[in-house]
Amino acid sequence: MPAQRITATYRIETAYPLDEAVETMAGEQSTGTFVRLPGETDEMRALYGAHVERLTELETVEAPSLPGAGVPKGAGDRPVWRRAEVVLSWSPDNFGVSLPNLVATVAGNLFELRPFSGLRLLDIGLPEAFAEKYPGPRFGVAGTRRLAGVERRPLIGTIVKPSVGMGPEATAELVRVLCDAGIDFIKDDELQADGPHCPFEARARAVMRVIDACAERTGRKVMFAFNITGDLDEMRRRHDLVVELGGTCVMASLNSVGVVGMVELGRFSQLPIHAHRNGWGYLSRAPELGWSYVAWQKIWRLAGADHMHVNGLQNKFCEPDESVIASARACLTPMFEGKPCTVMPVFSSGQSARQAAGTYAALGSADLIFAAGGGIMGHPDGPAAGVGALRDAWEAALAS
């Protein structure tokens, strides 16, 4: 497949003949509409039509996975629903080198097409021109390790909880306990933003005072991901304040900010961007609809995310372990030859010392942030013992 074309891989489910269904997808997302138009010449189709690069038939199912799908005439009242994997490709000349317009093409008006009772975007492939235009992660794994002063092993992290309700001083007091415990990384909860009881500026100042005091003692600055999610002017102002205060990380909720906002943040940020995926469930939880994480995370890496949430093994949500590991592997897989855009996967949700060995065995890398809540603050011998236990578990995993 020529590397200069945009590709997208889908899993589809349809009662129509597969080649016919796939031509509908290709037509709808390029030159055509549902039917061939008078103005749609052969030359136009050759240049700008989406190509079907591969079509692999998979299993059949007895009932449609999603409602509303059409059934071809003559299929009777018990049609066969076929699944297949299909790769489409587009010329980048269709819309120019643009992440927002890429999304409208590979993930636009497809999911509602009537022939399909299932349509999920599994992966995307982008020409080098995208790497030239978009910033990608400025810090990634190496820059994060340098700022956090952590080599070789994962960054041991945690989240400020309760999610909301604590004021700046209470937050700073918790941060002091965590710094004293030897933590590497702390993040705001995604529900914590800039409310009147815990204004961003007061929180950032209080937290950085504690972190600076700790850094003076230890020579190592704990990385705190301040949630700067907000309107663009607010994100800029909060980012600038964190830079001014000597902070080393900002956080943004991807589904709240969106592609255009994240591209802007990626362009102006002087700090690693900790990308939170809250809302990911509505994009992914129906197995035959939406986005796979493998496709989705590429958009945000190119926009400039440095850390990407991937959930964790034996997590408290409903995602199976193999899906978590596939997501984390994707974050560490280079996107372009000259610009890998690799980012640190962030493991969280119910994580403790008991998942360290399994995570390392499955991922084969220690380039990750390992965030635990109860495993640290809830440790019977106190937070320092909690951080110590996590470090020990990772040292043991790395040594094995």
Place this chain on the structure above:
Amino acid sequence: MPAQRITATYRIETAYPLDEAVETMAGEQSTGTFVRLPGETDEMRALYGAHVERLTELETVEAPSLPGAGVPKGAGDRPVWRRAEVVLSWSPDNFGVSLPNLVATVAGNLFELRPFSGLRLLDIGLPEAFAEKYPGPRFGVAGTRRLAGVERRPLIGTIVKPSVGMGPEATAELVRVLCDAGIDFIKDDELQADGPHCPFEARARAVMRVIDACAERTGRKVMFAFNITGDLDEMRRRHDLVVELGGTCVMASLNSVGVVGMVELGRFSQLPIHAHRNGWGYLSRAPELGWSYVAWQKIWRLAGADHMHVNGLQNKFCEPDESVIASARACLTPMFEGKPCTVMPVFSSGQSARQAAGTYAALGSADLIFAAGGGIMGHPDGPAAGVGALRDAWEAALAS
């Protein structure tokens, strides 16, 4: 329910006791995590905890709608999956008046919570403070009618097709035919952006030359929605060019641009914003997951959208008619007492004269854009007859 609180209505499905499941939602999206934390005081919960305002039990189902949901101990191997409608509310003090942070709260880490085999956001309610902070539609129904020179009846519109492949001059030639036919409104396809074969600037200049020439003859300027979707600097530049050329509308793909980008566009746009919902299928097509349009469209109206796509009756996608009408009604329902934020619903997909009467009967309003493709360009007596037939059908509907 106090108007100063943020509310969100969900349909849920769970094998757990309903009150327990709902407390998990409320806790996870406010002060708590999955379990009550040591730092989570009663005072904190009272002030910042999400309240369960209403819980209405609905039907039970025999199998979970989504995979991965947990089952309570003792439920046996055939648990009952209960559905319910639940209203949660939050103090706006939790995160400040902010659309992006609202999204992270009402549509964040909820959809993956293990107790739920279904979780769909049905509606949201916002305090007046949101109306004070965000622009809302600057033009809406009245401003669009004024710029398009169309009173009382729907704007009759169409889409430039083939979607991609035509250069600026071929596009302008099609626009000339449509202007001569008496059309009110034309839009770029969402796949058409700024590719090298049809650069935005050349297309806008060529199209506006034709529209201006027509306006000189007829005294009425056809509204053309130029697709300015792109990075922020690109959207600004394209918007400014359309203003400079005397154009009267810009278009953006909501799921490509995102909330922060749309808020920015809403703030700087001097023209009505035609909001395209491509990708809506992945947010909505699994019935027990994701977003209802009623909830979703409120975000974009407040950000500044003036026209919102709602699909059409007997459309070529897989959405039923009652869902289309519910979406259109939502667009015309005021959001705030002092700031209704009502927008023009855009009907499209397989629309022709035959849907006019049904659309009017179901909606009870002519404040809409009615976009037809084949019904105009494919009319046996030519495009002017096609536009005429659509106008006649709407006049008949309005008179009945």
